[in-house]
Amino acid sequence: MASIVVRKITPEQTPLKFEGPPAGERPLYLYLDKERRFIIVSDNILTLFRHPEVDTPLEISPEGISFLLQSGVIPTPRTIFKNLFVLNIGDFAEVKAGKKGLEIFFGHEFLYPASRRNPEVIPDEKRLLELLAQAVLTRLQPGAPVYLFQSLGKDSNTIALALAEAGFKEVTCLTLSTGDRKDESEIAAKIARKLGFPHRKLPVPEKISKRHKDEIIFYFENIPLPCVDGVSLAYPLYATQLDFRGTNIIDGSGNDIYMGHVPRKIEYQRQKIYPHFLFLRLFAEKLPTGNAFQKLARTRTEMVGALGFSYRDARRIYPLAEPVFPFWQAEDRKRRGWDYFDLKADVWGPNFEFDLVMRKVRNFAAVYKAHLIMPWTDAEVAAYVASFPEKYLYDRKNFKNKLFLRQILKKYLGIDSDALGKYSYGFNAYLFLQKMSPEAEEEILKCSLWNPKGVKKVLDRLSILARQGNRMARKLWVRLYLLSAWYNYNRYIKR
Template sequence: MCAICGILNFDLAKPVDAALIRRMTRVLSHRGPDDEGFYIRSGVGLGHRRLSVIDLDSGQQPIFNEDRSAVIVFNGEVYNYQELATELEAAGHSFETRSDTETILHAYEDYGESCVDRLRGMFAFAIWDARERRLFIARDRLGKKPLYYYAGRDFFAFASEIKALLEIPEVPREVDPDSLDLYLSLRYVPGPRTMFKNVYCLQPGHLMVVDRSGIRTQRPYWDIEFPAAGEEDREQPARQRMEEFRNLLSESVRLRMIAEVPLGVFLSGGLDSTAILAQATALRGPGERMKTFSIGYDGPGTEGADELEYARIAARAFHAAHHEYKLKASEFEAFVPDLVWHLDEPMADASCIPLYYISKLAREHITVVLSGEGADEILAGYAIYRRMLTLERVRRGVPGIAAIAPLLARLAPGDKLGRYLLDSAKPIERRYQSVDRGPGFEGKRKLIGDDRAWKSELQLRAIFDSYFSRVAHASTLNKMLYVDAKVWLPDDLLNKADKMTMANGLELRVPFLDHQLVEFAANLPESAKIAGGNGKALLRESMKGFLPEAILKRPKKGFPVPLSPWLRGPLRPFVRDRLCSPGSAFSNYMDGSGVVRLVEEHEAGIDRSQELWTLIVFESWERQFTRPALEREFAV
């Protein structure tokens, strides 16, 4: 795991500033604390920071091909690199290292842009092809590794994190107003946008070619192929399906255990992480205890958020060497400036902070960690999927529901039932766009006014419609899974996972998101995903006899954070200081009185914790990244 960056001047005779490349590289040192390397030629500069995991002695980057006409910088891991290297050696290539990085470069020489089709893993890389005078960059299929870029008038720049791009004087530190309004809806900025004007992320499963004329090609090379509704694989016997799933998961875990450094598991005590621990323990063999890591909370009001009891049950069941950390409200508050610095842009997912602290604990013992992320997204683990399917059955089963729903909602006792009735009248495309996200349309109107709220609503609709249209043929459930794989998964879940672990120099690997396992899950019938009122039916069934009953029967809990009681209790002065003080950012971007109203409502007992956290994160980000006098509230 590493960090990469680079600049291509469109006039190749114009030298790249070597000092600038070094500054860009060194601001990413937390991602790669072990080594750094540079390639500087007229018109081209590449930088690399290394976290040593494989080929510790000779895997330094940048790496060249045999005649030094091509050079690569790479972030990630390719798990099938040994198999590819054997194939490439048979084709005549000679290797100077045992690294996956060199394997990618030789694969590019033989297969060109289609080299990405042969890679199994997580990656973001850039290859400068001096012979063709072009830069080839690519990002893994699901977005596990980040890659950002800025296309200027006379140069192109890329980096693993936006902060490296901001070292370039020509890159503006300007808020993109449309991104801000989308952020208020989703609590993160959907790609390819970022919160910075004219700075973009390369989308998952995409590649790009840049030459002297600018961005010449940008296209997808992979997508999740869902079958048409009713055409899912229902013929495969259940036992055979379970065995195939179990084998795919075991192989995925085995590949992700390839490392020359200590390895462990993030353990919540939920089904997903315990399944990973079970597989890893079986693969490691008797006498070798897996190291596991869990987080809880310290202080009043945190009891419902603590998962340590179940994590201990799982750790004991597999004889793991278990480690725990209890997070305090004071630590949560103190980390906010560091949080936004590591994220580079606002992301109002409060679980980022416990994820950082558990990563910090793990890094004291290991360098690589396995995690259960992705199971909910490929096997429909979230309760929202079941709720949306129920609403869809109501919509299709009650003729004229769209006409009578508004009247029934007005007559309904309570807002919750009223919203449920209104949602039942909407097609899935409209309903799923706004569910369980930001302050809602009415809340946004009070913060940013009617015009901006309507414009943002239409932009959000366009984003979701573009993805729903690609799977118009699929079942309702698979439509939701596809949209989440394109928006929520890369822009929230995997983004925070990468940034919070790499902030500690820890490499995270996610076996459930092996692309072969994702493709297998896409073709499963709905009954293999949702059964008996629970999601992840196939995973649950395949783990019977392997996991403790308490884990198998435990309801889905997510990554809980005691945000509401903390913002109303020990963090109340912090909330008022950030959101209600005269120096806060909101006067430039939204109605300050609307912000104060949210604070007062939360203090009065109405839960506005998600809205407040969304605003706190934005205010802290704006303070660091757009105000030069206040930049860096902490010492890196």
């Protein structure tokens, strides 16, 4: 897809059709004028915001807030702002001239179903490594430092291996250091050294200084769109340790949709059972968050990762909240009879991975004016991997993912992913925010987006449960903070 820096569309130029990126590299943003006289299109959201005919700051979308509170993600093409839309993998928009001005009709197609895989393809490890290296090297800003966010995951280490095999050594690997049992940095450093790369740990500070707090506020002031992934709080902390301005940043996100987003075994079993209890949903929505029916009465598309406040609590916090269940129910109907592996890839990739996993690093790059490279979102890489027979990508019986990457890393680096086990990103946003108390709680309570009495009542209950170790309560506590701080400081919001 050719880059669209910025383009203005008027009724005379229609009908037109726009499509999202085939692998997610550059999502396409569309701004519709309030009077529907024109549309501004760009694959760079900051360029779009700076366009003289885009009416910034922008109005908040109650629908967007509703989704973030209840689901933790805003499904495409919606965004947090009114009249601003986004097209990601498989999304398309048809623009036509109507009686009342321009009209946009949105649609979506799953581009990577298992049925399209080529049973005759035999994956070539050298070819994949060459494609990944090419996806990085052809995008580098020459002369600028190069950093790779490296975890113990298969994605980032395969990229590191690809660069080493290509003979490119001018990259520094960066790994979060938590100083606890989830700390990935020691093993990651050994892998980097084995490949001939310098490595640097990015430790979580033991105490939160004024500099850290100021950097976090600066981050919220300047992020283009909100992200309710708690790990996003780690990125402004990184900026207190390294100057990322003008650098190249390589990130390993973006391949779940075409490589197969393998569910946990328990999730796969539950998705067969839970839809039978949807008749309890209206009852669950009238009860406090975390009630026994809330997790049970979910659609298959929600089980991919959507969970949050009950509708009752969402309305207490935000009186303009709308119910999101009808949307997810409709998405289920569109995928009636789908295999869950296909369903999870299609719903997760363009929505959850995009709005959570990738959003946080995209925000980081935008705030600190870094050049972001996501080689797994390269269209050629995606097309190649998507052609692999399923047996090279995942094991349905044992629920193992990325089999080909496991094989490559074991062969070249001696990394046994099975023995290593699953390392989740170790940054604990809830415990970090407790170090900032009482400021973090005050950030939520002073947010003018919320109903003061309602948000205090819900927050008090969450705080009690969170102190008792309730994981969902801690996650939602963090979510409220992230939304509140974004609304309190962000420069792009019309208040």
